[in-house]
Amino acid sequence: MTEARASLLRVRALSVSYPGPQGPLRALSDVDLDLDEHECLGVIGESGCGKTQLLLALLGLCGSAARVTGSIRYRGEELLGAAPARLAALRGRRIAMVFQEPQSALNPYLRIGEQLAEGARHHLKLTRRAALGRAAELLELVQISAPAARLRLYPHELSGGMRQRVTIAMALMCEPEILLLDEPTTALDVTIQAQVLEVLRSIRARTGVATLFVSHDFGALATLASRLTVMYAGRAVEQGAIGELYAAPLHPYTSGLLRSLPRLDLPVPLRLAAIPGQPPDLAQLPAGCAFAPRCPLVHPACAERPALRMRQGDHQVACHCELPAARIGEAWS
């Protein structure tokens, strides 16, 4: 996170709020993150933690009711407040997104070839024939057999896993520099999820596209991401190298989540260490740490909101607690 590092995408103090009957709904608060060339950054959190809002804000898609503040720099260029035409030129061309539900991301009335070709014809000014040729190449890249024949199919003629691979191919049509993945495997069966993760891994190995991978699945993230940001109630609460973060989480929330997961690679526990309570209402966020009401290590200092700060090396955490990871883990058992 050093200032000297040249980021492909550099987000600072990004906040998104929506007007609500009980005052503004703070969907995203003061999020900082950097995405470097070729890297895969994971973002994990529960519903309402702001992970999808983050992706929408990056694409300038939060809608007219939203109040978006802070800074989003793509190769040094400020995107927040940029002209709509400029954003439209970047979207799908330099920054592309894969959505959670492939069936709603695809137009049911169009053959998948036309849908794949659309972006390339628009952004790269390819002819229809050239764009369809490129579409077939990309279907091959996402490991769909007989790609030329598949171009003539409609979305309903494909299985769920294949549809998701089509949307991945679509996102890659214009060779974007940044790929945004919004829970791309959540709606899929486990064996199909494994296939899609494998496709994403091989694409990243081949193209080196920088990836922001949003998910609520620690296991899926471990297959692709090298760094991870944990979000809670609209804020980034922990950030670091994924291996270190899993092995030695420093935020009580991350620690609790990891301990609450039933796992196949560990003995069956007598009881899962569940985090009590539920995430806060975004319209009525507490002044201090939003996790404090559920935290076993809550302390008077938590009435004041902790800033994200460096603890060890590149590992950042937004918590007043100074305990080592092992002691934080013990607090949950």
Add this chain to the structure above:
Amino acid sequence: MTLAGTDTLLEVSELAVRYRLGTHLLGAHSFRAVAGVSFTVQRGESLGLVGESGSGKSSIARALLRLIPATGSVRYRGQDLLQVEGEALRAIRERLQIIFQDPLGALDPRMCVGELVAEPLREFRPELGGEARRGQVTAMLARVGLGSELLQRFPHQLSGGQAQRVGIARALMLGPELLICDEPVAALDMSIKAQVANLLRDMREEFGLSLLFIAHDLATVRYLCERVLVLYLGRVMEIAGREALFSAPQHPYTRALLAANPSPDPTGLRRPMTLQVEAPATLDAPSGCVFRSRCPLAVARCASEVPRLRTVGASLVACHRAGE
């Protein structure tokens, strides 16, 4: 699996569910969502039903509750659930309850929590006075971890976890023997899943419940169930005790399911194993073994002969090649 001892609560044999897709010149067009599934649930036991979409697991749950027509037999305390009618069916429904995947969808949006939890009592214990009923409702809400301040709330004012707790309270209100859980934690948030899994475990102990726990998440099944049945395209692939199934799976499909599960391993090195081919649509399941089109071990015999369940190691497994 026909050892119907005194402790067998539920004995399902040759259960089949067929959905009609419409009629054409040559007659009715239909497909089998569940084909010849047999299993038992012992008293106090928790049996996991595992499979991916299209495996027939929800169809089995719905068939057991007579929500959809099925053939075969489902013996519950000596009575065939698929044959009983009227009062006898009503009496069985009291003892057999279900909780659903979508907790909000399962609650009537026009009823408040108090009414929702009282409804089974109004229906089955009409002799109870209002006072006694309210007492039981408040006590049950407290047992599932909900305060009485929620009594007047409507479903849309609840979080997913709270709504699922209301569903569990409703299901437990009449003191059932068997609770069918159809993906009860799948739709819940990460930090809420463990709460509800723990609650089910506690309730099971407190009420001496048997569970038929349907899920696609193997880790949750391993946490809650002593025995596991693996389904694929409506057929049983393997039945085994927890230890055997997770440490020595015999069926290639069970192995594939286990291997596909990504683990939050800090080394980040364990890549999930993948099956090369996608599942065929349920409508055109292959001949012989339904898994053969994706099976790395398939041989000619798998296309011609449907494998029967047989004992291999500590499992009952439907595979010609298991144990080789």
